Amino acid sequence: MYAMASPPFDRIVGLGRDPIESARQLVHGGHRLLGLVCPNLPEELPHALGLVPFRVVVRPTPPTRSPEVLQTFCCSWVQALLDQAMRGELAHLDAITFSGNTCDSLQNLPDIWRRTVERPAQLHTLRLPVVNQGELALDLLRAEIRQWQGWLERLAGSALDRSRLRASVLLFNRIRAALRQLQRMAIEGRLPYSLVQAAAISAQTHERAEIADLLDAAVEVARPWSAGRARDEESKARVVLAGGCLDDLRLIEWIEQHDAAVVGDDGCALSRSFEPEADLDPQDPLEEMARRHMRRSRCPVQSQSAVTRAAALSQKIQRGEAQGVVLLPYKGCEPHAFDNVILAETLDQLGVPHVTLEIEPHLGNWGQITTRLEAFLEMLSDDGELYGDTEVS
């Protein structure tokens, strides 16, 4: 259907499918990696200090070690993250930065980490405001970014060079612009959305200069492909996804293999990582990092996020001409569980069908997820038959 077997796409999908392995290779190649536990942390700053920002991705395996220290009611993503760290699978990272002031499951994690994980041992927490408006929040961000800068400089062993920071800002602007272009093509039915997902994951985990080139090349390869949704795409059920990090490619690929298309998302580490359109101004990058955070779509951990997310979601539905929404909260994630109630209510008011599938990062309940998803997609598709074949020959 798509000429996907070209080199940039192969490489992007490979990196997106196993970011931890690609991170290991980076370390082997002499890079120093800084783990970021949230896509909301400004990546440009560590990058300018010579570190590769690696937004921590959890492996799709059920936790075996973290249940020793975390109760079952802890967020499944946090359980998976600590498990991976306890098993030594993040030992290749030089250090980790957590986003603080977020959710109750993450709150005590750095302190638990210090007692249960050998490497990485250097941890920092950057606190983000829960009320994302006004000068007050901006001042908190400025102070927190300054503090982080000091910690990063000690970690990197060098002072921040403004010209390098400007170069990093331009590089990240370029990456985000390319991601937005790929996403536009996917919404128009010219690319599978799973490619956007793979690109977004690799753009948060791999060496950025290579990623920028790969994404630009991918855009160039895809550009000549016919604009507008292809005829065979018209009959597909079109859905928008909303949820947490959504780091496992299997889910979107499964949807695409079942005669349906993803035409937008509200995932923490997916489109919310490269939106909004406005990029950073390289003239005053530190100030701009704080301001960009304020411009970003609200994160579910923030106060009053659900109504603004619901409005953004309805725009995405319109833009992608979606017929339904799949809500994908992680098991045990309170902020998403709360937001989902208002999202679902808004979708009901708009008359948009939706389904909520509580997932674990390792997609442990895969059979149940796909059964329910299949039924939902069948219901959405143009020629869907809800009640089975009753013709008797």
Place this chain on the structure above:
Amino acid sequence: MLARLTRRRSAPSDGEQPLYRPLGSTGPLKTLMKRYYLVTKAAPRVGLKTAWLTSGAPVELPLSMGIIPQYPENYGALCGARRVSVELCQAAEARGYSPDLCSYARNDLGSIFAPDRAPLKGLSRPDVLIACNNICGTVTKWWEHLAYHLKVPLFMLDTPFTEGERPPHLIDYATRQVEAMIPFLERHTGRRFSRRRFARVAERSSETIRLWNDCLDLCTAHPSPLNSADRFLVMAPVVTIRGSRSALGFYRTLKREVVQRIERGEGAILREERTRLLWDNIAIWYDIFGLSARFAGTGAVFPVDTYTSAWTGIIDGREKRDPARGVARVYSDIYLNRGIDSRLQIMERMIRRFDLDGFVLHSNRSCKPYSLGQQVIRRELSQRTGKPGLVIEADMVDSRHYDSRRVPSQVAAFLEVLQ
């Protein structure tokens, strides 16, 4: 609620001897809390303004402006003790709220969706909502939903969690928000703020907390004059109306009784005190005396707990000139807003100071900030103090998560080891 609980606690079962020494102060407490709920129910009808607050929000501000405070968490405890929370939680679940969410939140939302099933038909409709995330991140979302359903303005006081030392910019951040709360309250209630009135209320609040601290501290005595179940009940005024004359009066009465008990050598339980324990986390409200009796029956008491010690911050003399900063500091620094190192230090100090033999951690599935980390706390606290610890799995008001067979056998085994 208090009348019912008091009856439940003092009634011996199967002809056994009573376990608890009745606390005389529960009389004035019952009167005070009855009046409190009567006032909150009547407030909208008589033109008084009311605010819903989280338990860690600075009540001194609205109180000084004549705004009647109401507490969904305190109300949740009341519903839990009356054993109606499950029904209210289910009402919220029917509206799409996950059963994994905090049960105080579900209880509260359920009382809005199904007031006929709620004690007192729920709390009075508020004019404003004031939330502070110093107790958990859940309130950030829970109160967003209250604002959404009730269509009432919300003030969110953001006091970021800190693992170690609190950097000055975080106090500045909280101070400026406290300052911003004043025009917010004035705008939405029409009540005027007066610095003089606020200073008076803050002074009374500090005095109340001093008396409360004294009562807690007096439990270092052997035998302990109060058990955790006593403190869980008598904490209600310090949570809800600290800063009021009535609360101040009540804690003077309570302190007198506690001192008297010590002078007479009377303990909280009517058994010989054999084992002294620390309780960590919120009470298991629907079995507060049942569980306590399992310990008390073998002479085990809880002279101290981390929960009722949460309301012990005092605005000091210097801060009276800048009350917003004082409020910001006190409310930023509460127990749950600090990391595990700080909590361990506090618990270790409690174990030594109160001369304890062990500790019990309530792994409360509704309170993640309190509960996540307890496994490492248990290990480290035992290493530091040489005292054993027990983890009990339950929920503060949703009794569906309470194994009433497993918990008693765990308690029995633990006490056997200790004694």
